[in-house]
Amino acid sequence: MGGPKDDDGGHGGGCCGPVPPLRLPDAAARPSAPAVPAAARTQGIPDRFVRLPPGRARIGTDHPLLAIDGEAPLREQRVGGFAIDPFTVTNAWFGRFVAATGYVTEAERFGWSFVFYLLMPEHLGPTQGVVGATWWRNVPGADWRHPEGPGSSIAERENHPVVQVSLNDARAFCRWAGARLPSEAEWEHAARGGLSGDVRYPWGDREPDDLDFMPCNIWQGAFPERNTRADGYLGTAPVDAFAPNGYGLYNMCGNVWEWCDQPMRIRSNKKLLRQADEDVVKKGFYLTKGGSYLCHRSYCHRYRIAARTGNTPDSATGHIGFRVVYDLP
Template identity: 60%
Template sequence: MPDRATAAPHPLRASALRVEGGRALVGTATPRLPQDGESPLRRVTLKPYLLSPTTVTNADFAAFIDATGYRTEAERFGWSFVFWAQVPPHVDAPHGVVGVEWWRRVDGADWRNINGPDTAEAWHPDHPVVHVSWNDARAFAHWAGGRLPSEAEWEHAARGGLGDVAYPWGDTDPDDRDFQPCNIWQGDFPARNLGLDGYATTAPARAFAPNGYGFYNMVGNVWEWTAEPFRIRSVKRAVQARMAQMKGYKLSKGGSFLCHASYCWRYRIAARSGNSPDSTTTHHGFRLAFDV
């Protein structure tokens, strides 16, 4: 893989937004899913950094593949997870994941073939790339001369200068009636998505209004990998047992188009999730950070 340390700066660095350092907030004093380690609210000190205004798009990722010949983990494995409603009739995917049967293993699903073989209509150049693992995201970041953001960097950018708020726009909760400021689920999960926000799956990376710092879709649309392991600091035995099962998992932020308050209220700034570094799905992407 080419080393970009001696090459010209990548276009994604040129388009990245500067976030000033200083004191930043992480977490919340009012957790809605305390079992995920959302609290406490704490202050950390950050150095200035750059962050991409959007997630990495399919077009961005295609340029990486064309330049390097890289094969994603989903391509090497030969399959990935697709949400049941996205699986078209011609794709055979009878096996759901136990306990979360809406996820189907689909042979041939990858970043190009989002819903399985012969599903090119689901691929849009300006939508977030999906079916990328943490390892894939790191490979792209190295090629582009960047890195994945820390949790603190991600949250600081997502708050957009508003301080201790639940969402990039403030504290008003999205609903299933008349307020849809981001791409999440509306309706009865996982059976019926009303699509009131205009999208049943991913939205363009620049859909919806940016926050006060100019960042798009910091919540909803796709989960975003961070640089950090998924950790919960707790003395409770149940939490310790859970963390033992998730050893080696990586931290993701932001929620996705499949989140709803009735099931996965993780489209909040302080919300968190963990996945194995080789996990790939139709609702997981990433954005890049760069050192100043």
Template identity: 60%
Template structure:
């Protein structure tokens, strides 16, 4: 397993840096989503919930310590928001995503179509390519909707601002970190993954959609997927929630922050000022370099950044 420093930036989201300050994208005028979204959400009991871990893998991310938080009952989507659900929001409100407004988004190199014009990579993470015209419809760039867009897959290329606008329209909001972890544990207590502590591998145990093989050159797709899986795939956790880890990163309501006096952590936080917290990892994670598909794992990104592996789910009052 690689060192803390080697693993910290591997598959996680590149930063677009398209806006100097955090700015909100308000819910469109007249917003008010269909009531069935909240009714169909999963009820999560309140009480004392765990957050964090005493077995951190990436201490620089602020995973430790394990602690308890009082949590009120709430409801949460059984899945991340799907393309079909996001399409209904766009049709009802006319919302234009930030990737569409800026005219580009980040696409993983293996998803860029053959013969596509030259793209620019991210320094130090050249597998992330800036693709003009990539957005939630044209996931891998112009002309790719027919092949890549699937109604039951999680929506991607959505920024934190886009996610917040959808949540407001749906009558809900993004989850806090404590709510997200409480839901992900599925009533199982202090465990590493939604299904328990059994580690996924590249051979015969595929409880979630992550990478198998050598990143970033080879993904064997042994778990059945090279990119996103349907939002309702793999076995749900104890609360009936799907893909709480792997598949797509999920935006939360909170700022990315770490309680630490270490100089290197303070420097990192200064460089990530205004970032928002994401949880759950994605289909690009692997224990050898980005072991962030654990419940306690966390990362952050600028609120206007968009990629092919960032999505979200919504919470509502109980």
């Protein structure tokens, strides 16, 4: 397989944290995307969506593992009633959106995107890597239809989460579907599934391991050299894999990061803020929640409800997707 070869491209990065934004030096040189009409929503909210009434949502934690991300403190915020998809948006649903609108994603317009090196097709050969995170490769031709680059396909992954989609792409989908992306408070409220207290995961506080307790799609083994695939997956899993939480929502942690349409702000003291990586706190970053198939407690313990990171709205990778919500009348 194509592994780390050249380490002179990009900046920043991490297994689950921000990677270099897909931003052209001259934004005017990027072809514009087609306009996406707003949906009439004549069919209403899909029946599969879980309806959650207005209430008080718990956000954050009083036991942060990555305090510099702004995980603390545990607090409450009122949320209105909303309906949330049990699943992240699939390749099949995103494909219907593209077929109906002619939309071209940002990765397609840029002409490349980020792919994890163990997932790259063997024929690709040497690729450019990210300094400090060489497992991320700059792959020409990687996009939502070809998540790992030329030679890869979603033909047998219609029920997997769509990836290689930016926040702007997710917003465009929402305009077509008459939906929106969740806020952080809504996402955490839904992820807790009705569990009380300062709970760590959608299933409770038990920590996933590499042997006999694997309730979500994350990494097993030594990151980034070896994934034992003990949970059955190297990359994405079907959106209905693993057991749902108490609200019937699947993969709220693990599988893919999920965009929230909310700027990333760090709730932290000034000392921590000064120590933070400037890429994490700089203006223009938007939240992603839930962790991904690349997370492991030895490196990126962000597959927790309170965990959070962010990226620029035009960034896409092979481990970021989204799920949508509707406001309840």
